Amino acid sequence: MIDFSSLQGNTLWERWQYFAQTTPDKEAIIHYRAADEPVRWTYAALLETANKFSLYLKNIGVKKGDVCAIIIRHNPYFYPFYLGITGIGALPSVLAYPNPRLHPEKFRQGLTGMAQRSGLDWIFTETELEDLILPFVEDKETTVNELFFPLEWNFHKEIDKESLQELNFIRAGIKENEPMLLQHSSGTTGLQKPVVLSHSAILSHVENYGKSIELSENDKIVSWLPLYHDMGLIAAYHLALASGVTSIQIDPFEWVLAPILLFMAASEEKATLTWLPNFAYNLMASKLSDEEMEDITLESLRMIVNCSEPVRAESHKKFFERFNEFGLNENALGAMYAMAETTLTVTQTEPGKRAAEISIDRESLSSGKVVISNDETKNRVCVSSGNIIEECEIKIVDNNRDEVDGDGSGEIAVKSISMFSGYRNYPEKTAEVLDDEGWYYTGDIGFLYNDELYVIGRKKDVIIVAGNNVYPEDVEDVVGKVENVLPGRVIAFGEDDTELGTEQISIVAETNFETEEELKKLRLDILRAGMSVNININKVYLAPSRWLIKSSSGKPSRKANRERIKNKNDEQVWSIK
Amino acid sequence: MISDRLKKIICDELYLDPSTIEINDQTEAPQVPGWDSLNHANIIVAIEKDYGVRFKGLEVLKCNNVGALQKLVDSKLSN
Incomplete structure (x- = not known):
């Protein structure tokens, strides 16, 4: 296991430099590609190229504290570029590459919403996106200084001594408690919540989380997770680079089309660790054929950590039964509970032990009590998300934020040494979730049993689709504007898709349309409206005027109407x- | 050219009326309502079932539009 106390570096740059000096030839990143040989970055080569990016960034005017948005697809130069930004004290912020279905204006609106909160200073992207992004950058109201294309920069020249000294001078001024990166929560129309994390928050987290999974120098992380997502960025990228281990990065777009890529990379490179959202277990178990699995062994994987959406017992079962014959170790099936606000991990299951499952009486659970039950007809099987990691605390609270009794369920509140300091430029949202004593109220419902956390639901209405948070407000906003949907008369909610092992988005909208033909056309218009903001609506329920039940605020109630739809008996x- | 059979499989999987949806050789998944990454796997499985063929993930990865998917089906059927 890594002795974290022996690692040098109080900032991320210092830590990376430490590995470039002590283990220069060790592979830092293996940039995996479906059709080509992987690109392999050693720690020394990665830092050398990052230095060149740092100098270039300094010369174009990027300063310490500037927020640098990165919108770049899977590319081997992404990694040194990201490091190069950190190397001059600026804050990298990875944004999702726009899906082709996203309407250009909606994409720019999203950027505007994000820029208002985060104060984006620079955008770094690919030449292909110039026409799409330039109108946003040229807008008088924007905070963005300029748009650049770093993949086009030419780096033939070596850095001279004087330039290196200038960079070292800048780096000496970067302090551990200063901001290191900025992440955004999901959302499409300005509901994103920017989370800023300091160097010390990340380094503390790497140490505490690394210990909980017994991270060793010989570990190799493999991941297809997008780097704009906290699980991809922290677990599969920062954890590796700040611990001196190797990270194998797969293109998320390629993985979705060819899920075998994860196992190919794991098998070829003998990867030991990976993190997956729950839907990936179902997808891989049902999609990968014996023919594709030929020549693949999963023996090297010591931990496969389920995170980012509710962990389902049937998904673990399905996954293990499918891949056991290919060397999958049952005890590799772990889980964690994590969020961007605490840098990442709050709880983690023990290495070498399958995530525990317990059967709880459903009825008691609905009234907030945890009662173990053997009656299969009344049970709900809950999967553990593990023990609390070091320097982190949990309490389970009721609606008044008072701690519940030992056997009670309630909202999960968290305190951590790696806690964010509040959402950037969003004091009202920060005040809602963070109290004066530093407790962060997650909005997730769970309970503690034998010192392990079980997450069973959400207080918030957020819909988690394949590990991505979608806010119902975003969906309702776009559907509410569709012609022939009665204005403001729409609700969105998540419906379980047990086959896929995730939630899918459903909407209920009121309309005056009545005929089958009209209703079919309206459904298509609603699906297309969702597509324009990159939201895939799975089920469309259409109802006559005044059908939706209102809440006390006068708005249609998501909860009451969802229940009404679930009962399926309304003609x-x-x-x- | 896209066969009516392939178009019908895709539309059935997405609950779309084939007569109201334009799908041709050049059509890409994001242009079809409902065809996202989650439904992609279901569509591929539905095509495999209907035609009685099996695709490898890497073969599907190379299909950048429906025309390429049709060619992949045709090549499987001719083997």
Whole structure:
């Protein structure tokens, strides 16, 4: 296991430099590609190129504290560029590459919303996106200084001594408690919550989380997770680079089309650790054929950590039964509970031990009590997300934020040494979730049993689709504007898709349309409206005027209407599936 | 050219009426309502079932539009 106390460096740059000096030839990043040989970055080569990026960034005017948005697809130069930004004290912020279905204006609106909160100073992207992004950068109201294309920069020249001294001078002024990166929560129309993390928050987290998974110098992380997502960025990228281990990075777009890539990379490179959202277990178990699995062994994987959406017992079962014959170790099936606000991990299951499952009486659970039950007809099987990691605390609270009894369920509140300091430029949202004593109220519902955390639901209405948070407000906003949907008369909610092992988005909208033909056309218009903001609506329920139940605030109630839809006995509701 | 059979499989999987949706050789997944990354796997499985063929992930990865998917189906059927 890594002795974290012996690692040098109080900032991320210092830590990376330490590995470039002590283990220069060790592979830092293996940039995996479906059609080509991987690109392999050693720690020394990665830092050398990052230095060149730092100098270039300094010369174009990027300063310490500037927020640098990166919108770049899977590319081997992404990594040194990201490091190069950190190397001059600026804050990298990885944004999702726009999906082709996203309407250009909606994409720019998203950037505007993000820029208002985060104060984006620079955008670094690919030449292909110039026409899409330039109008946003040229807007008088924007905070963005300029748009650059770092993949086009030419780096033939070596850095001279004087330039290196200038960079070292800048780096000496970067302090451990200063901001290191900025992450955004999901959302499309300005609901993103920017989280800023300091060098010390990340380094403390790397140490505490690394210990909990018994991270060793010989570990190799493999991941297809996008780097704009906290699990991809922290677990599969920062954890590796700040611990001196190797990270194998797969293109998320390629993985979705060819899920075998994860196992190919794991098998070829003998990877030991990976993190997956729950839907990936179902997808891989049902999609990968014996023919594809030929020549693949999963023996090297010592931990496969389920995170980012509710962990389902049936997904672990399905995954293990499918891949056991290919060397998958049952005890590799772990889980964690994590969020961007605490840098990442709050709880983690023990290495070498399958995530525990317990059967709880459903009825008691609905009234907030945890009662173990053997009656299969009344049970709910809950999967553990593990023990609390070091320098982190949890309490379970009721609606008044008072701690519940030992056997009670309630909202999960967290305190951590790696806690964010509040959402950037969003004091009202920060005040909602962070109290004066430093407790962060997650909005997730769970309970503690034998010192392990079980997450069972959410207080918030957020829909988690394949590990991505989608806010119902975003969906309702776009559907509410569709012609022939009665204005403001729409709700969005998540419906379980047990086959896929995740939630999918459903909407209920009121309309005056009545005929089958009209309703079918309206459904298509609603699906297209969702597509324009890159939201895939799975089920459309259409109902007549005044069907939706209102809450006390006068708005349609998501909870009450979702329950009404679930009962499936209302003839007034039209749906095609 | 896209066969009616392939178009019908895709539309059935996405609950779309084939007569109201334009799908041709050049059509890419993001242009079809409902065809996202989650539904992609279901569509591929539905095509495999209907035609009685099996695709490898890497073969599907190379299909950048529906025309390429049709060619992949045709090549499997001719083997």
